[in-house]
Amino acid sequence: MELNSYQQEAFNYQRPNIEKFGKSNLLWIIFFLLWIVVGGYALYLQIAHGHVVTGMRDNVVWGLFIVNFIFFIGLSYAGAIISGLLHLFKVPWGKPIIRLSQMMTITSVIVGPIFILLCVGRFDRLHHLFIYPRLQSPMTWDVLAILTYFVGSALFLYMALIKDFAVYRDAKMNVPKWKQKLYTALALGYRGAASQKRHLIISQNLLAIIIIPLSIMVSSILSWIFGMTLRPGWHSTIFGPYFVLGALYSGCGVLIVAMWAYRKMYKLEHYFTDKIFLNLGYFMMVLAAAYGYFTFSEYFTSWFGSAKWDADVINKLFSLQEYGWWTLFANLFGILVPIAIVAIPATRKVNWITLASFAMVVALWVKRYLIIVPTLETPALPMQDTRMEYVKYSATLPEWALTFAGIASFLLLFTLISKLVTVVPVSELEEPLHQHNHNHEPVVVNKEAIQTV
Amino acid sequence: MKAIKTRGASTLNIRSIIIYAGLMMLLFIPVDMFAQADSTQKEAPAAEAAVAEEESSLIGPSLDFITVQKANNTIDLKASMQAKVKGSFYKLSLLKVSFVLVTETGDIPLGFVITDKYGKAVLNVKADSLKTDAEGKLNFKAVFAGNKAMDPAEGELSIKRARLELTPVKEDSLLTVQLKLVDLGTGTETPIPETALGIFVARLINPMKVGEGTTDADGAASVEIPNNLPGDAKGNITLIARLDENDVYGNLEASVIQPWGLKVSDTLKELPRALWSPHPPLWMVITFTILMVAVWGHYIVIVVQLFRLRKEEPHTAIATKN
DSSP states (O other), rough: EEEHHHHHHHHHHHHHHHOOOOOHHHHHHHHHHHHHHHHHHHHHHHHHHHHGGOOSSSOOOOOHHHHHHHHHHHHHHHHHHHHHHHHHHTTTGGGHHHHHHHHHHHHHHHHHHHHHHHHOSOOOGHHHHHHHHOOHHHHHHHHHHHHHHHHHHHHHHHHHHHHHHHHHHHTTTTTTTTHHHHHHTTTTTTTOOHHHHHHHHHHHHHHHHHHHHHHHHHHHHHHHHHHHHOOTTTOOOTTHHHHHHHHHHHHHHHHHHHHHHHHHHHTTTTTOOOHHHHHHHHHHHHHHHHHHHHHHHHHHHHHHHHOOHHHHHHHHOOOOOOOOHHHHHHHIIIIIHHHHHHSGGOOOOOHHHHHHHHHHHHHHHHHHHHHHHHHHTTTTTOOTOOOOOHOOOOHHHHHHHHHHHHHHHHHHHHHHHHSSOOOOOOOOOOOOTTOOOOOEEEOOTTTTTOOOO | OOHHHHHHHHHHHHHHHHHHHHHHHTSSSSSTTTTTTTTTHHHHHHHHHHHHHSSSOBOOOOEEEEEEEETTTTEEEEEEEEEEEETTTEESSOOOEEEEEETTTTTEEEEEEEEOOOOOEEEEEEEEGGGTTTTTTEEEEEEEESSSBBBEEEEEEEEEEEEEEEEEEEETTTTEEEEEEEOOOTSOEEEEOOOOEEEEEOOOOSSSEEEEEEEOTTTTTEEEEOOOOOOOTTEEEEEEEEEEEETEEEEEEEEEEEEEEEOOOOOOOOSSSOOSSSSOHHHHHHHHHHHHHHHHHHHHHHHHHHHHHTOOOOOOHHHHHH
């Protein structure tokens, strides 16, 4: 597998990251595993005692688990859309971040649906979703859509990796035998022959074209689980695009934070450049404005219409005795702060943009909570024997433990993938100064060609 | 020899551990994982299983026996059989219950019935043909003779003949039923006063109580019937008068069908579109199929391309590798 000098340099620079498994990596993994163990204990409690250990009751049947599900699945869609767009439009500055966004796609599509499994009470009936599907149910749409999407995103990530696997295979790296065999198997015999290149490009382009509308559709279907009901706060025509935009927006934030973290950890300043942060910052600002517009439309139409149940939900959201502070936080840090930070030249810096992204991601998680819980706390029909503890939801320790276990799983998967492949893709990389200029002389990867960094 | 013995023992230990681990894993299977079928369908096999298990010590079944005197001068003899096995009650089906009239001169067999899946056996007999004792009472016995798995069981009852009559009366919009309760034990009809009677209307599972009355000195009572009860397609409802568990007369029942209900069509109307409708709309099936075929079709094309990738690995490169 041939690389040009810039690509070779990028590979050599990142090579130690996948060859060595340092103490800090081990500590991180143990830390994540500990959280997962705590989550496992919470799950044991939930299975042993039932869902009574959660805050979910007759009225509020969805809580943190569904919030997390939507959050992670949203990240996944965002990763697919961003990487699909960067690939299709061949955005030169975007090449180093394609891998990260694809990693985000696959890890979050694995972690997200686990929260659905935590939420359902009858594991023994799970297979009924497949053997008794009702095509007219949004739940069935969602299950099939996520499965389809999972396969698509896994294929998309894999195809983008094939060339790099060939590089790792040929580089004779100092890795365990199983890892070397794995690279050889996953490279699918890719040697850069013209016919192989053609097949790979056709596949990648096909999938990039498919994955973008697929992400949009799947994200919309997720929103329709809410939008198709007649519940106040959910039954809204803008929910489809609103969810797509929200997913893209939060995914953009997570991508910036992940870039910042890997830039610090692996010293990738040369690849995750300030320019990329700035470009993603502008993208985030545009998304923030669009997201703000959607949020305003959603609240304003509900408030102005003043339908009884809609008004109840709006009052809950804006009353400081109920969810007012949460709403303020979600909109301040979810919309205004990111716009302000990118708009003001003095704060248009890598650390500020990352900080704004992190705050925005948290705010958008809160926004998901505000979409789900206040509506469920406002039942459209009066219920018999309704008790206050059934109407009002508050998350319990097992739910929080499982939430953090989910985040730990997400980070653990990210860490493990980044120990298997280079975080910056090697074979597709273009030198920033010579983008669109393919005059680099190709060099064959061998020991002599490897430079010490 | 020693070595062989040790090896054999270790193999056995590993096997035992695997079997033990397998058995332990079975404990984690939720007990109700397969409990999806109608539980009523399981009673007979469960009872049979219970019977098989208890072969060594015989099961002691219980036999509940009641009578219901009907307005048409017949009597239902009803026996119900069940047994408690390992703390659970099982309805005993497919058992022969014989009904006997006990007289001063000896027992007169009336017939036998095999218990149904609910453990019930009902025999309807004509009351006028039955011989009463000196006090004007009828003495019945229901007998289960036992079998190789179960002990015998029997129930006895003694009732005095009586009749409950029900006459529907409609005056303008007022709907009432006139009830008359008479003692037949002495051969003549004697009114039974001060007795509470219940009025029911037949519903899908059990009769629903709609009123009650107490007989006067003439053994008569009148009970008003609501005029908004849902009936069948013609508006018919079945009114039932009952005297329940009387010490002297047992159970008495009379019923009549009247067009006093609201007409409720029994033909299925076309259902509105709903999540629970049997089939999704056609357009949805078509759209869904097109989308799935389009996406998965692309996946297949892509996977085929990936296979071709491996096939087209240049030979020179393979040679270099080797």
